[in-house]
Amino acid sequence: MSNRLGHIVVIGGGGTGIATMYDLCRRGFKVTLIERGELTSGTTGRHHGQLHCGARYAMGDRNIARECMHESEILRKIAPQAIEYNKGLFVAVDDEDMSYREQFIEACLESDIPAQEIPVPQALNYEKALSVKIKAAVVVPDGTIDPWRLVISFAAGALETQNAQICPYTEVIAINTSDEHIDSISVVDHTNGEQRTIDADLFINAAGPWAGQIAQMAGIPLQVAPSPGTMLVVKGRMSNMVVSRLHKAGDGDIIVPQRGLTIIGSTQWLSEDPDIVRIHEGDIPFLYESAEAMFPGFSEQKFHTAWAAARPLYGVSQDAEDVRALSRDFAAIDHEIADKIDNMVSIVGGKATTLRGMGEVATDMVCKKIGVEIPCTTADIVLPSHREFYKRGYHGN
Ligand SMILES: Cc1cc2nc3c(=O)[nH]c(=O)nc-3n(C[C@H](O)[C@H](O)[C@H](O)COP(=O)(O)OP(=O)(O)OC[C@H]3O[C@@H](n4cnc5c(N)ncnc54)[C@H](O)[C@@H]3O)c2cc1C
Incomplete structure (x- = not known):
């Protein structure tokens, strides 16, 4: 050939x-x-299915954020059949999140991501299951991909x-x-x-x-550092938008609606072998607890499944603490x-x-x-x- x-x-x-x-x-x-x-x-075939507009990365690296924004716009245009353009909502749950809000919006705008703060009642109107205790909400052009x-x-x-x-x-x-x-x-x-x-x-x-x-x-x-993470899925669509915690990218802070299911992810560690990606003990209770902070009642939804998959991060990291530092x-x-x-x-x-x-x-x-x-x-x-x-x-x- x-x-x-x-x-x-x-x-x-x-x-x-x-x-x-x-x-x-x-x-x-x-x-x-x-x-x-x-x-x-x-x-x-085993990720959250978030169409990243780049907001999650804007604080850490404007170039990656800009690249995600650019590519997500292209995918929305060339593959509309595989994308639900439901947008994303970053929500502040505590005072620490609130202190992050202004820099976050600034970082998004500098990365050409049209982040816009909306009044809390409007966010609660968009997402009925969202915690009434949220302190702020920012809309970004995220979406859901059918991977x-x-x-x-x-x-x-x-x-x-x-x-x-x-x-x-x-x-x-x-x-x-x-x-x-x-x-x-x-x-x-x-x-x-x-x-x-x-x-x-x-x-x-x-x-x-x-x-x-x-x-x-x-x-x-x-x-290449295989860096697995766990995702937990419950039955029922708890949100229509992709909902993320308004803080520095960390564990258990992204909730993605996929058809009639809701996914929360993820955690992150290092594995020497990408074929060995077993769910860590403690991941599931941790993910339930993290989801509860944004969606009270998440734990009462019927469990659907949970799995882990490995990110292909380029670079080396000596310990789990360092994994988030990898690009x-x-x-x-x-x-x-x-x-x-x-x-x-x-x-x-x-x-x-x-x-x-x-x-x-x-x-x-x-x-x-x-x-x-x-x-x-x-x-x-x-x-x-x-x-x-x-x-x-x-x-x-
Ligand atoms: C927990 C988690 C959540 C994520 N969430 C998102 C998200 O919401 N949105 C997003 O944009 N990205 C997300 N990602 C990142 C995204 O999933 C990956 O960056 C992407 O899927 C990597 O694709 P790939 O083709 O490079 O690797 P892979 O999909 O792993 O493809 C590599 C392929 O190589 C094959 N292979 C391996 N060895 C051999 C061999 N010897 N011979 C032949 N074939 C071989 C494997 O079977 C595999 O199919 C997430 C990742 C993780 C881990």
Whole structure:
């Protein structure tokens, strides 16, 4: 599978890998995407589903906040079928939250996020289950994403170009290198146990929290900190907006309505292995208690489920206290420059909200590496429905 521009293998069928495949295909590359499970079976299928406008990050990093605002506006335009634009409400619950309010609004405005304080009675009118004790409320342009539909729309868009081949249940088990160059990858097909090798001109590591393990197979040290967090879900839709605590980003301070359910998240710790992400003892009572501060009665809702997933944070952290200090930004790394492997790029970190932008940056890097200039079009083209993916099947036929 090759053409004038060449054949690229993307490793990882989460939001990052699929958005990267989509952009590469739109620019004319032939792409094979390798995913060890079902598409979105990594962190992408297991996050809150908040469309981040960036307000949560504005105090810590204006650039990340601006990037989220920019990408969330694009996603609302190109993937309306996967987004409920219900907006977000940051609420102050105590005096400490109140002391944070002015700087928070200022930081949002400096990040081009139109944050607007509204009177408390108006907030209580919007959200009937909200605590009557809240002291202030700020509206921001957050929303709810259907994580699966969003990403599968990108996959459908890639298949539409006829440049994509998608291989689920196919795990990379070795990367075969010689003379500072990747010749091929060895994979096992979990549907029949067969092993084979796949060669390509260039390989993109988009394996999220597993990206460090993939890089290691090529002898490359890549600093990815798998940082799991727990989310708790109750039945019933307690809010219509995404409701966040108006304080420094921390644990248990985001409530996201997803269809007829309400999710509170999350907690955060470090794990050496992204496959070991068990819910920590104490997380569930902690999340109930945190939700109660914003929505009294949350604990009386019927329990639906709880799970943990690992963030793919780029960088290293020595202890759990430090995890929040790790950047939520993403990085594209050309391993020719960093590690003397001439045909591998890694794209790691970021958010589900920034998937398209990550795909654009990774594809720009590929174009630069091979010396072609092909503009990105993914911000302007409305994606096909996720349903198109199943009409075409994994191979686009
Ligand atoms: C608790 C929590 C809450 C979050 N909430 C939000 C939110 O509300 N909004 C938001 O925007 N972001 C949120 N995020 C962040 C977001 O979920 C991630 O940034 C994003 O999903 C990462 O996508 P990815 O494609 O990089 O990684 P993944 O989705 O993990 O994809 C990597 C893929 O690589 C595959 N893979 C691994 N090893 C191999 C191998 N050897 N061979 C083949 N395939 C392999 C995996 O199976 C996986 O599917 C949250 C994250 C967490 C942990």
